[in-house]
Amino acid sequence: xxxRDLFKIMAAGAVATPALGQGRKPVFTPxxxxxxxRLSDIIIPSDDQSPGAHDAGVSxxxxxxxxxxxxxxxxxxxxIQALDASSxxxxxxxxxxxxxEQQEQMVEQMAQNEGSPSNxxxxxFTSLKPAVIDGYRYSEIGVKQYMRWEGNHFDVSAWKGACxxxxxxx
Amino acid sequence: xxKHKNRELSRENHTNPRGPETGGDxxxxxxxxxxxxxxxxxxxxxxxxxxxxxxxxxxxxxxxxSPVLDAQKPENKKNCAKPKRLRVNSTxxxxxxxxxTRLKPKxTRLKPxxxRLNPAKIPRLRRHQPRSSPxxxxxxxxxxxxxxxxxxxxxxxxxxxxxxxxxxxxxxxSGPGGxxxxxxxxxxxxxxxxxxxxxPLRAGIDYGRHGMPWEVQEQLLTGQWARNSAFGLREQNHxxxxxxxxxxxxxxxxxxxxxxxxxxSLRFGPKDYRExxxxxxxxxxxxxxxxxxxxVYGNKDGLWNMPDGEFLKPIGMxxxxxxxxxxxxxxxxxxxxxxxxQQRKAMLTEDHPSGRARCHYCxxxxxxxxxxxxxxxxxxxxMGIRTxxxxxxxxxxxxxxxxxxxxxxxxxxxFTRASGAVDRVNCRALVLACNSIETPRQLLLNGLANSxxxxxxxxxxxxxxxxxxxxxxxxxxxxxxxxxxxxxxxxLTGLYWDKPSPKFQxxxxxQCTAGWALMDLPVRGIKGFGKSFKRELREKSAGQARMNMQxxxxxxxxxxxxxxxxxxxxxxxxxxxxxxxxxxxxxxxAQDMVEKCEDIIRxxxxxxxxxxxxxxxxxxxxxxxxxxxxxxxxKDPKTSVLDxxxxxxxxxxxxxxxxSVFPAYPEKNPTLSNIALSWRMAEHLAELAKKGELS
Numbered sequence: 001x002x003x004r005d006l007f008k009i010m011a012a013g014a015v016a017t018p019a020l021g022q023g024r025k026p027v028f029t030p031x032x033x034x035x036x037x038r039l040s041d042i043i044i045p046s047d048d049q050s051p052g053a054h055d056a057g058v059s060x061x062x063x064x065x066x067x068x069x070x071x072x073x074x075x076x077x078x079x080i081q082a083l084d085a086s087s088x089x090x091x092x093x094x095x096x097x098x099x100x101e102q103q104e105q106m107v108e109q110m111a112q113n114e115g116s117p118s119n120x121x122x123x124x125f126t127s128l129k130p131a132v133i134d135g136y137r138y139s140e141i142g143v144k145q146y147m148r149w150e151g152n153h154f155d156v157s158a159w160k161g162a163c164x165x166x167x168x169x170x
Numbered sequence: 171x172x173k174h175k176n177r178e179l180s181r182e183n184h185t186n187p188r189g190p191e192t193g194g195d196x197x198x199x200x201x202x203x204x205x206x207x208x209x210x211x212x213x214x215x216x217x218x219x220x221x222x223x224x225x226x227x228x229x230x231x232x233x234x235x236s237p238v239l240d241a242q243k244p245e246n247k248k249n250c251a252k253p254k255r256l257r258v259n260s261t262x263x264x265x266x267x268x269x270x271t272r273l274k275p276k277x278t279r280l281k282p283x284x285x286r287l288n289p290a291k292i293p294r295l296r297r298h299q300p301r302s303s304p305x306x307x308x309x310x311x312x313x314x315x316x317x318x319x320x321x322x323x324x325x326x327x328x329x330x331x332x333x334x335x336x337x338x339x340x341x342x343x344s345g346p347g348g349x350x351x352x353x354x355x356x357x358x359x360x361x362x363x364x365x366x367x368x369x370p371l372r373a374g375i376d377y378g379r380h381g382m383p384w385e386v387q388e389q390l391l392t393g394q395w396a397r398n399s400a401f402g403l404r405e406q407n408h409x410x411x412x413x414x415x416x417x418x419x420x421x422x423x424x425x426x427x428x429x430x431x432x433x434x435s436l437r438f439g440p441k442d443y444r445e446x447x448x449x450x451x452x453x454x455x456x457x458x459x460x461x462x463x464x465x466v467y468g469n470k471d472g473l474w475n476m477p478d479g480e481f482l483k484p485i486g487m488x489x490x491x492x493x494x495x496x497x498x499x500x501x502x503x504x505x506x507x508x509x510x511x512q513q514r515k516a517m518l519t520e521d522h523p524s525g526r527a528r529c530h531y532c533x534x535x536x537x538x539x540x541x542x543x544x545x546x547x548x549x550x551x552x553m554g555i556r557t558x559x560x561x562x563x564x565x566x567x568x569x570x571x572x573x574x575x576x577x578x579x580x581x582x583x584x585f586t587r588a589s590g591a592v593d594r595v596n597c598r599a600l601v602l603a604c605n606s607i608e609t610p611r612q613l614l615l616n617g618l619a620n621s622x623x624x625x626x627x628x629x630x631x632x633x634x635x636x637x638x639x640x641x642x643x644x645x646x647x648x649x650x651x652x653x654x655x656x657x658x659x660x661x662l663t664g665l666y667w668d669k670p671s672p673k674f675q676x677x678x679x680x681q682c683t684a685g686w687a688l689m690d691l692p693v694r695g696i697k698g699f700g701k702s703f704k705r706e707l708r709e710k711s712a713g714q715a716r717m718n719m720q721x722x723x724x725x726x727x728x729x730x731x732x733x734x735x736x737x738x739x740x741x742x743x744x745x746x747x748x749x750x751x752x753x754x755x756x757x758x759x760a761q762d763m764v765e766k767c768e769d770i771i772r773x774x775x776x777x778x779x780x781x782x783x784x785x786x787x788x789x790x791x792x793x794x795x796x797x798x799x800x801x802x803x804x805k806d807p808k809t810s811v812l813d814x815x816x817x818x819x820x821x822x823x824x825x826x827x828x829x830s831v832f833p834a835y836p837e838k839n840p841t842l843s844n845i846a847l848s849w850r851m852a853e854h855l856a857e858l859a860k861k862g863e864l865s
Contacts, residue, residue, distance in 0.1 A: 043699040049708075061387055068391055107699055114697050129699070133707065137691065138383035138390060146708060147686050148648030151531060162485075162654050162685070168492040168644075 027067045028077075034096055035080050036062050040132040042100075042107045050145040053136050061135030062128075072127070079124025083110075086121060335561070337363035338859060340583060340597035342568045342612075345426025346841050347828040347848040348603030349546025349554075350460070354849050355601075356559035358856035363595055364551065364560060365585055367567040368422030371429065373548065377403060378537025383689060395689065399536035401430035409607060409746045410734045414787050416750035417794035418607050424564050425547030426605070427795060428841075430536045432656050433515035433543050434681075435466045435842040439475030441667060445834035447805050447814040450477070456846035464544040464845070465522040467655075468514030475667045476511075476838065482520045484512050485531075488652055490684025490715035491660040493641045497774025498662065508766075509664035513681070516544035516842075517655050524549050533653025533688060566593070569741045571600065571616040573821075580618075580824050586741055598864045599855060602801075603827035603848065610731050610800040610830060611746040613811075619801075619818040624811050626731040628802050629748070630835045632793035633756065634678070634719035637764055638780035639771030640693075644713035652685035658718065659683065662770070663837070674758040678721030679837040680767060686711045693779070715776065719763040720793065722835045724755045731800050748797075752787040760785040798832040798840055816851035823864055827851055 037059035046052035066073035087095045091102050110125035117123040136142045143149050338360040341352045352364040371377055377400040389395040396402045405420040421427045437457050440450040461479040468481035498510035517529045529542040541548040554560035570584040582596040602609045610626040613619050658681035666677045686692060693710040696703060728751040733744040764785060768778050782789045804810025807819035816831050818824040827848040829840045858864055
């Protein structure tokens with residue numbers, strides 16, 4: 001089994017547990033959700049250390065974030081439209097029909113003027129990226145596999161100290 | 171049981187009839203009217219009326235019965251349709267087996283005791299009542315007040331006996347200073363009343379719930395998670411700020427800001443006491459006593475101006491903090507005067523006589539759910555109540571200080587309950603421990619103890635800014651247990667102790683933290699996307715270290731508290747106005763700190779990733795929890811408000827037990843010294859009472 005597949009299985013278990021968005025209707029359509037999912041996975045992809053945003057279920061977090069803020073929902077919906085329009089212009093296909101490489105090229109285009117966005121796509125990226133980071137780092141994968149956090153032992157005797165590296169202490 | 175009853179009865183003998191101004195509760199049924207008349211007669215007749223007190227006017231309904239009357243209104247009837255049993259929830263003060271009671275709130279079923287009022291008419295605490303509804307809060311306050319002992323949750327509900335409060339000493343404010351004063355006074359055998367403006371809160375239930383980020387995503391997104399910390403419940407819009415963005419934190423709850431404090435417990439040193447009317451040697455035994463009582467962990471570092479205390483075992487530092495320590499060692503080797511030590515906090519790392527749980531290092535300390543952190547609500551107040559001498563009146567906001575005609579002595583205080591009912595307490599001595607903004611405000615409002623004109627002056631606090639570094643050698647480390655026991659686990663200190671700086675007055679310390687934060691993003695603004703971005707975000711988060719300056723603000727005529735002439739609070743009292751303007755000395759101190767911290771990060775082979783650079787007043791932020799100095803102590807009644815024990819020069823039975831007594835402010839955190847001083851003040855007060863100098 002590939003390492004990546006192993007991650008996927010672990011992720012499936014991890015994502016299934018939280019009660020995120022239970023009993024709440026998603027605000028994005030399945031097509032929009034697929035675009036957000038792919039965008040987040042391109043921003044934080046899987047690597048040999050930890051699974052990426054797709055496996056961590058970041059698109060669910062994005063949906064939750066949009067459901068709490070109608071303005072954000074509208075802005076992201078417009079952004080997805082603009083993205084599709086732009087990819088049709090560039091590759092004559094909608095964003096989700098493009099290959100992963102083409103999609104990454106699209107994101108590169110969006111990320112050009114990060115910090116001082118000048119068009120719809122760049123604004124979309126600037127607004128989406130912090131939410132993707134938050135969604136990833138608040139996920140169980142983000143905490144436990146990405147950051148390798150080991151804290152919060154209810155067994156107080158399990159505490160070994162925050163730093164037990166002799167080389168740092170000399 | 172009988173002992174308890176005796177206590178209640180003995181209080182009855184001390185009761186005083188109240189003035190006509192305190193009536194005014196609606197009387198909704200003839201039964202209640204008759205009951206109140208009978209009650210008042212039963213209490214008033216056996217006591218000969220003292221000549222100096224106003225005669226009682228009938229009919230008169232005590233504030234404490236108002237929930238009963240409310241319950242008889244038709245719209246509230248359904249709440250008490252068949253109340254056969256009274257439920258009292260007393261989880262906050264259950265001692266000894268904290269963990270168990272926290273996780274599963276204990277419901278004690280009690281049979282109604284024989285009372286002159288039908289206890290069936292007292293509204294039950296119902297689950298569906300919103301937590302903040304006045305009725306619920308009043309009921310909670312009532313059960314807490316009249317039981318007089320919620321340690322063992324045996325409620326003897328005799329509300330009629332709680333009509334009037336007469337104490338030897340009344341302490342106003344249940345924060346770190348007020349809590350310890352109330353405990354020390356009760357332990358010394360004085361009948362003590364503790365007035366608290368806020369409600370009792372239960373750790374782990376009303377605030378401080380555990381949560382992993384993926385379980386509380388919605389709360390994180392909406393900002394509700396901040397309310398999980400007790401400090402999220404703080405007062406808003408309760409002062410007027412003038413100048414450089416002053417701020418003030420005020421938590422109205424039993425325990426006050428000790429519920430949300432970070433626990434930093436540093437002794438002031440001999441140098442710090444040079445400007446005080448007290449010497450360090452005089453304070454040392456009180457520091458030891460306080461540390462033993464609270465449970466403070468720390469490392470014995472042997473620093474002359476931050477003396478070692480009686481510590482529980484230390485918990486160490488994080489990787490990044492050790493690298494800052496390394497930087498400091500290198501700078502010391504080149505002749506720099508500074509020390510880098512482990513932080514000392516009032517949290518239990520070992521078993522402790524208080525019976526509180528040990529810390530499990532979840533890092534959610536501003537609302538400790540297991541009470542491993544010392545708060546007034548989990549140690550001194552329950553222990554004081556256990557002595558049988560302490561009565562806690564929660565949801566009771568002091569709205570007036572009562573004095574004799576010449577304002578020479580305090581005779582009591584008037585307070586307003588959550589329901590709006592006004593009540594009063596008579597006392598032989600009054601201890602104010604409201605906080606460094608509220609105490610001077612109350613004195614100014616009442617025109618008391620201010621012959622020196624110093625009330626509200628000499629305002630100071632801590633101020634600071636942040637410098638962030640990154641150590642590439644930590645980039646591959648896992649986040650391990652970076653939460654520890656709260657953010658700052660280390661402290662850069664010892665700066666300018668021996669020789670003051672020529673550029674600025676005062677001293678500063680730098681609190682340091684490092685590594686990854688569970689509920690916050692320590693590093694922001696990394697450009698790009700994809701694998702390289704992902705790696706960089708991880709490495710910077712794992713290897714970052716943040717240094718937070720805490721400097722003592724220069725005391726000057728530009729910083730003070732007075733009353734706002736236009737804005738009033740909901741009790742009709744003028745709000746305080748806080749004036750803050752940074753001086754050149756303050757800015758020079760911050761500039762010095764920025765340069766020192768950048769040097770330390772580089773000496774530890776790190777790189778500076780965030781720094782204010784050139785400091786200006788708008789980059790500084792004030793520590794809104796550390797205000798002190800507004801009711802200073804001193805030897806000369808012309809230049810100070812209080813004597814060296816915290817007793818007013820003008821009014822011999824008025825004392826102050828909070829941090830506003832500080833005449834000068836070192837860089838160290840104020841709470842431990844506040845507790846030690848308040849304890850000393852309370853023992854002095856008890857001694858005076860024993861000598862008969864109070865009445």
